[in-house]
Amino acid sequence: MNADTSTRRPGGRSARVRAAVHSAAVALVAERGADQVTLPAVAERAGVNSSTLYRRWGTLAALLADVAKHRGDVDAPPLVGDLRADLENQAVWTLAELSRPGGIAFFRAEVAPDVDERHEGLRECLRRVSERFRPVLDAARERGEEPPSLERVLDRIIAPLYFRVVFSIPGTDEAYVRELVAGLLPGRPA
Amino acid sequence: MNADTSTRRPGGRSARVRAAVHSAAVALVAERGADQVTLPAVAERAGVNSSTLYRRWGTLAALLADVAKHRGDVDAPPLVGDLRADLENQAVWTLAELSRPGGIAFFRAEVAPDVDERHEGLRECLRRVSERFRPVLDAARERGEEPPSLERVLDRIIAPLYFRVVFSIPGTDEAYVRELVAGLLPGRPA
DNA sequence: CTACTAAGGCACAAATCTTTGCTTTAGAGT
DNA sequence: ACTCTAAAGCAAAGATTTGTGCCTTAGTAG
Numbered sequence: 001m002n003a004d005t006s007t008r009r010p011g012g013r014s015a016r017v018r019a020a021v022h023s024a025a026v027a028l029v030a031e032r033g034a035d036q037v038t039l040p041a042v043a044e045r046a047g048v049n050s051s052t053l054y055r056r057w058g059t060l061a062a063l064l065a066d067v068a069k070h071r072g073d074v075d076a077p078p079l080v081g082d083l084r085a086d087l088e089n090q091a092v093w094t095l096a097e098l099s100r101p102g103g104i105a106f107f108r109a110e111v112a113p114d115v116d117e118r119h120e121g122l123r124e125c126l127r128r129v130s131e132r133f134r135p136v137l138d139a140a141r142e143r144g145e146e147p148p149s150l151e152r153v154l155d156r157i158i159a160p161l162y163f164r165v166v167f168s169i170p171g172t173d174e175a176y177v178r179e180l181v182a183g184l185l186p187g188r189p190a
Numbered sequence: 191m192n193a194d195t196s197t198r199r200p201g202g203r204s205a206r207v208r209a210a211v212h213s214a215a216v217a218l219v220a221e222r223g224a225d226q227v228t229l230p231a232v233a234e235r236a237g238v239n240s241s242t243l244y245r246r247w248g249t250l251a252a253l254l255a256d257v258a259k260h261r262g263d264v265d266a267p268p269l270v271g272d273l274r275a276d277l278e279n280q281a282v283w284t285l286a287e288l289s290r291p292g293g294i295a296f297f298r299a300e301v302a303p304d305v306d307e308r309h310e311g312l313r314e315c316l317r318r319v320s321e322r323f324r325p326v327l328d329a330a331r332e333r334g335e336e337p338p339s340l341e342r343v344l345d346r347i348i349a350p351l352y353f354r355v356v357f358s359i360p361g362t363d364e365a366y367v368r369e370l371v372a373g374l375l376p377g378r379p380a
Numbered sequence: 381c382t383a384c385t386a387a388g389g390c391a392c393a394a395a396t397c398t399t400t401g402c403t404t405t406a407g408a409g410t
Numbered sequence: 411a412c413t414c415t416a417a418a419g420c421a422a423a424g425a426t427t428t429g430t431g432c433c434t435t436a437g438t439a440g
Contacts, residue, residue, distance in 0.1 A: 012437055014387060035251065040427065049389050054428065056387085061225065126357045155370075159353035160345040167316045169344075180345075202407055204417060230397065239419050244398065246417085 020046040021053065022067050030101030034064065068125075076132065079139060083147055084185055086136040091157050091177045094132065098165040099172075129158060148184055156184045210236040211243065212257050220291030224254065258315075266322065269329060273337055274375055276326040281347050281367045284322065288355040289362075319348060338374055346374045 024046035028037045039060055043050035057063040077089040097103060133153050140147035148156075157180050164172040214236035218227045229250055233240035247253040267279040287293055323343050330337035338346075347370050354362040 013435080014437085017388070038427070050427085051390080051429080052388055126359070154353065154359075155350040156346075159349040163344065163349035163352055169316070203405080204407085207418075228397070241399080241420080242418055
């Protein structure tokens with residue numbers, strides 16, 4: 001559909017509107033939950049005419065997906081060259097990302113788009129998570145270590161975090177992330 | 191809100207309407223995804239007047255929660271008295287349940303209800319999953335074994351299944367469930 | 381500075397979704 | 411059978427959400 005809503009006229013109004021809409025969307029999702037948010041509501045909060053939202057994004061799902069796509073990837077922790085530390089860092093960052101108000105909502109947003117695009121959204125979302133961990137594992141392999149497979153990282157780290165955040169299970173914090181990583185790298189002591 | 195929509199007049203029409211609505215909801219969620227379903231749509235599919243749905247359930251979220259609440263718990267596999275086998279059975283059943291068309295949608299439905307009730311819905315949903323595994327672990331403990339904690343089962347079995355179903359990761363099948371269980375019960379060979 | 385044009389605002393139409401008062405249907409009790 | 415009444419149907423009003431044509435604004439290029 002819209003290839004990239006951010007490029008066309010990066011200079012001025014367009015970008016401002018975009019920013020206003022994005023932060024309005026984030027705010028509303030955070031305080032009401034994604035299910036209670038509508039495009040007109042976002043438009044009003046952003047001080048923008050709702051026809052703009054319909055024209056630029058078309059649907060709430062598309063807007064949320066756009067927000068999700070452009071929110072991550074900042075503040076992502078750098079690799080330090082130690083498998084355990086890198087796994088912990090990325091996992092902690094991921095946890096923080098998920099825990100942000102509306103975090104899971106946006107995580108899900110890319111999953112939600114209408115049936116035809118769904119598969120695409122799923123893949124994209126999973127891909128983005130994967131791409132955060134793949135370099136860690138690759139780097140370790142370069143150093144001659146034998147890191148766990150990406151699948152294993154998904155099962156043992158990401159999945160539990162995702163699950164626990166979705167269900168608001170208490171005690172899901174940085175220390176817990178370390179436990180998860182430790183469980184995955186049993187041999188090597190901290 | 192509505193204590194139990196099933197009791198009042200279990201005899202006849204009420205129950206038929208209920209059944210028709212439930213199966214219409216299941217069908218629609220399965221074929222369009224929960225986000226594309228509305229109460230009027232369910233009403234039409236069920237051959238029921240939409241005002242009935244508004245009066246009995248009020249919102250789509252409430253309806254889906256009701257459906258979710260009354261769908262599971264049948265066909266649940268019995269305990270056979272072997273930790274590994276019981277874990278596998280329950281996990282396989284859970285996987286099947288999640289994989290059903292719209293399975294995750296209903297899983298999520300109990301999570302979705304409006305903000306105030308949300309915490310309640312979360313707890314309920316998690317509780318129901320937990321209650322399926324707790325007896326397995328308790329039974330094992332009775333026999334003098336030392337089963338993993340429920341938390342551990344959630345992290346190592348349920349979470350990966352949930353995650354993999356949500357993201358349609360291929361190869362998430364019965365054999366995979368066995369691997370997960372095996373990873374959790376390392377000492378004891380099959 | 382001026383012309384060009386993408387993008388936003390406005391207003392109105394159409395489609396949906398929600399709600400509500402009143403009527404009708406059909407279980408349940410006697 | 412007859413009555414009582416919970417629950418369903420009907421219909422119309424209200425509220426929201428979507429979709430569109432036309433005009434205005436303000437980056438951008440020359």
